[in-house]
Structure formats: C-alpha cells, structure tokens
Amino acid sequence: MFTVYAISSTVRKYVYVGLTSDLERRIHRHNSGYERTTKPYRPFVLIFQKDFPNRAEVREFEKYLKTTNGKREILGL
Structure with missing residues (x-):
C-alpha cells in the first residue's frame, strides 16, 4: 500500500506533496528536520492523504x- 500525502507548514506558506509506504514515519522525518527540502519550513500538519x-x-x-x-484541489480553492 502506498500513500500520496500533502503537509502544510504551520509557520510559513508552504505545502509539500510526497508519497510513501509509511506515512507516520515520513511525517516524523519531515517534522524532525531529516528532510533537507522541508527542514526550513517545520513544523508540518497533514492536510491530505490518499491510499493506492x-x-x-x-x-x-x-x-x-x-x-x-x-x-x-488539496487546498479546496
């Protein structure tokens, strides 16, 4: 099972879209600063997910x- 997800920074206007087979672990990595592309925008909240x-x-x-x-579509605009 794979999940596409979107997370939104709580401190800056930034939305990141990605995919994973372990959503909980992946969001933890984003919020802990392990991912270089999202590190400056931490912390994040999950705003969208869909399984495939x-x-x-x-x-x-x-x-x-x-x-x-x-x-x-993600942001409901």
Whole structure:
C-alpha cells in the first residue's frame, strides 16, 4: 500500500506533496528536520492523504497534485 500525502507548514506558506509506504514515519522525518527540502519550513500538519494499491498509480496522482490544479484541489480553492 502506498500513500500520496500533502503537509502544510504551520509557520510559513508552504505545502509539500510526497508519497510513501509509511506515512507516520515520513511525517516524523519531515517534522524532525531529516528532510533537507522541508527542514526550513517545520513544523508540518497533514492536510491530505490518499491510499493506492501500487507505486505506479500513486506516482501518477502525486505528479498531478504537484500541478497548479492539483494544489488547488488539496487546498479546496
């Protein structure tokens, strides 16, 4: 099982979209500063998640969420 997720910084205007097979561990890594791309924007809250049965499907949806229309969908705009 794979999950596509979006997290939002609680201190700055920043949304990160990613995929993982262990969501709890991945969010912990973001909030602990282990991920270079998100370290300056900590802490984060989970704002979106969707599960997929295989990596190919989750990767395709992740690509969509990283587009302008995908981010609008996440943020409800």
